[in-house]
């Protein structure tokens with residue numbers, strides 16, 4: 001299941017989804033990711049926080065296999081999928097064709113429809129992307145990720161562009177999908193509350209590495225505002241260098 005981005009499949013333990021050692025990615029001689037180490041357990045939901053420009057998306061792109069201009073070791077599952085803040089649907093293809101886009105074995109429409117049903121969008125399979133709302137387009141993008149049956153789901157601020165209510169619904173959907181599918185999830189977010197509502201573990205990226213991490217040991221379903229939640233939130237905001245009163249939820 002593990003793929004070494006630099007070459008052959010490598011052995012690793014079954015309870016590890018991702019192993020990264022000494023990862024460095026530079027742009028114009030500047031190391032944005034600098035000797036980073038990271039392990040994600042199979043089935044674990046991890047949130048990745050960090051100030052704007054610290055390298056979160058760069059790390060995600062490397063894990064997705066979209067950027068191989070790296071040094072270090074990166075072991076990831078073969079079955080992995082990514083969803084970005086912008087749904088990136090092809091406007092000239094109907095929704096179901098977008099869901100299947102890029103799959104090698106050309107599955108039939110029913111496969112896309114099942115994934116769309118899972119995100120509550122079964123009835124829009126034949127629609128054109130431009131007729132979808134922002135939240136629906138983001139769910140179509142999630143369906144495109146799910147149809148790949150990933151062991152690792154990479155989410156780069158997938159709720160960032162959604163209005164508050166749609167965002168809450170999308171967060172609940174991701175939590176349900178994660179519990180049903182049991183895949184490892186790495187969620188990049190600016191929102192500390194979102195990280196604490198969803199994740200088993202929160203990481204803070206700084207200076208090219210993981211500068212801080214904490215388990216999020218709260219009962220599910222979670223609510224904002226319990227003393228334990230508030231304590232974790234306060235600690236994460238401190239790590240992010242954000243004044244709690246100045247910015248209650250958004251980290252950067």
Ligand SMILES: Nc1ncnc2c1ncn2[C@@H]1O[C@H](COP(=O)(O)OP(=O)(O)OP(=O)(O)O)[C@@H](O)[C@H]1O
Nearest residue numbers: 027028032050051052053054055056057058059190
């Ligand atoms: N293709 C590229 N060419 C040059 N510099 C890049 C490239 N991609 C990223 N960078 C730089 O690397 C740094 C990290 O970018 P990245 O997008 O990973 O940050 P981020 O933590 O995801 O930020 P944000 O939270 O604002 O999305 C930034 O300074 C960015 O300008």
